[in-house]
Amino acid sequence: MHARHRAVLPGWLALYYDEPLELTHGEGRHVWDARGRRYLDFFGGILTTMTAHALPEVTKAVAEQAGRVLHTSTLYLNRPMVELAERIAALSGIPDARVFFTTSGTEANDAALLLATTYRRSNQVLAMRNSYHGRSFSTVGITGNRTWSPTSLSPLQTLYVHGGVRTRGPFAHLDDDAFIRACVADLADMLGQARPEVAALIAEPVQGVGGFTSPPDGLYAAFREVLRQHGILWISDEVQTGWGRTGDHFWGWQAHGAAGPPDMLTFAKGIGNGMSVGGVVARAEIMNCLDANSISTFGGSPVTMAAANANLNHVLEHDLQGNARRVGGLLLERLRAACAGLGVVREVRGRGLMAGIELVVPGTEEPSPEAASIVLEAAREGGVLIGKGGGHATSSVLRIAPPLTLTVAEAEEGAAVLESALRAADSAM
Template sequence: MTRSLHDRHRAVLPDWLALYYREPIEITHGEGRHVWDASGKKYLDFFGGILTTMTAHALPEVTKAVAEQAGRIIHSSTLYLDRPMVELAERIAQLSGIPDARVFFTTSGTEANDTALLLATAHRRSSQILAMRNSYHGRSFSAVGITGNRSWSPTGLSPLQTLYVHGGVRTRGPYAHLSDARFIEACVADLEDLLGHTRDVAALIAEPIQGVGGFTSPPDGLYAAFREVLNRHGILWITDEVQTGWGRTGDHFWGWQAHADSGPPDILTFAKGIGNGMSIGGVVARADVMNCLDSNSISTFGGSPVTMAAGLANLGHLLEHDLQGNARRVGGLLIERLRAIGAQLPIVREVRGRGLMAGIELVRPGTDEADPQAAAAVLEAAREGGLLIGKGGGHDTSVLRVAPPLSLTVAEAEEGAAILERALRAV
């Protein structure tokens, strides 16, 4: 008897490597905002391989750029001049808003955050890091050590001393009942108090919108208020833009710009969407921070000519077609539609988000208690209806995550919302 791909997967891959669905699907190809599985079933993709297929599946500009570059040379490493890497770095440095910016390319968001932590701790000569509660920053040993979401933190061991700050979750916790202004005041007071009990902190790392944490975010301006405190102590600000970058929030190109009174961050990390599926991550930092390392370093695969060609083509397409504006317009319609649906259903506690980045938090009806079983059931029902979405949340995975490619049309937004409504009502 021929074993299924799922059986073969379980036989050779780790038990902790998560798979969606009771009967996991194999995605074989995609086009635009749709993908197909091995049985030929078509799905509207509202998750983009975890916010990574940012513009569209099989985007002609990207596939052409990859093929043409692969036909010339696939790999050389950073030991040699790499024209596509320099060209993409120039564009990202300019877009970052960071003065005198330097860019270092990695192969993932985890590695980008790892590099940012190395830079911050070396620059400040301190291993103490401030992170946000409910946060997620990657899978490496150091990234796990600053992750404030226990569902994604398999060990308490860490090379860093991490202190966790309030503010990443607006509608839960001890400050949830406060107005936005009072919420910010309380979180700043918490930060001030925390710093009064320690010294020589290297950096605060924060996602402007917490991705794995369930698309939660503070009121606009919180990180600007934090920055005033950080500046007094000489503490660096790292903004983790792995999920919020490249215009996904609609209102801004970067998530940090919702807190723009603070000026640009000291360090910015990115990944996911820039490669539209190709493996690209990176760090942008002021020259004095980036150049603080006093030892040699290279990257074997970071800045690969093929991935850089993909990034250039993808970024060019995004800017030329104003996909940030599309995220604002279509995303705004989608979130309002989801809020209208949620208002009718007692299992929906909150619909939140910005642009094409929406979270639907599910609870047991009549309570404030998270319902991860309902989230899993809705995920299954949506797939059966032809829609792929994600899930996340704090310690309970009770938030449905909706993050389609930024080229989503109004008709596709309506179609996806209708499938999701049926799935929610069925559960």
């Protein structure tokens, strides 16, 4: 299968592991490979299987809707799409909200950029260093992570702002309050030298591909005060942080809640629990600023909307945000204890069921993708699947993001496997 994959698919399409896995089915927090081996899934298809594999409510909703009609397009009224849009608009916190559905986070961010630049009549965009917003031409142009930016060409003029990474960079030595003041001063200075009609700041509350890094709570609230003085929009990229994954909040922007809701937020991944669902939420005046017709052929399809509605029901009815807070807190404590004294570990960070372990060459601050690969392989051998990411053109951060239904017993089981894998990497380095 690997040879067939390489023969017909792009060489830049990344695969994990020295011997790539073919996953054939899943149930709950577990998946099975083609050889019949079971794994505890601590990455959820890149934070996309948000609740559980083969969640009965979702599979039933998909089957029932597929039995009626699979596809109609946005040219016709679509009851599941309207129902989901009503719920997301209310949950977003954005006043007079409108929702546009897409098929991915990339497309959602692309649509948000179209809206912001049209509304503000400017192609200047602020983005965070170490950020990732997608693989399209426009979203690559605002991605501040060289590992995931294959071209410098862009339709946008992007200005990169400090603050997304708390423990690296020129302000890392400052305490939280001083860190925020320094980042705000940098933003104000940059805007003083830019053209006055900057369109928007787009920011992930927790940087996903960048290695689950985040600023101190309150940074984006402080940024918002500066942005308002210039009429600049704030887009919160909630593709990885939405729907309660961070535990303390339903949306990542709420950690910076003193500023109120963003002008726009984007979402994707987890809401479909594996189905292709993304979207943008924006104030009506922003969403309706386009003066040309548009449609979405596959965005908001009846079957994906049925899945997302059923999945959202499960999230809310079973308080999965609360489970992310409780079980995620336990998992983080267990990982910090496992990493204590290991020279290969620079930092364990995260919130809720988003945990990052940054690995370095022992005795240095130099990122170690070699150590990350050792842990990835050893964890797989132990029956746990995780991800990796990070900045500095390396993938040196382990990314751990299980489905939100993770149990305490599964958290303990996964942490024990990861402790063994980390010790193997520490010995090898």
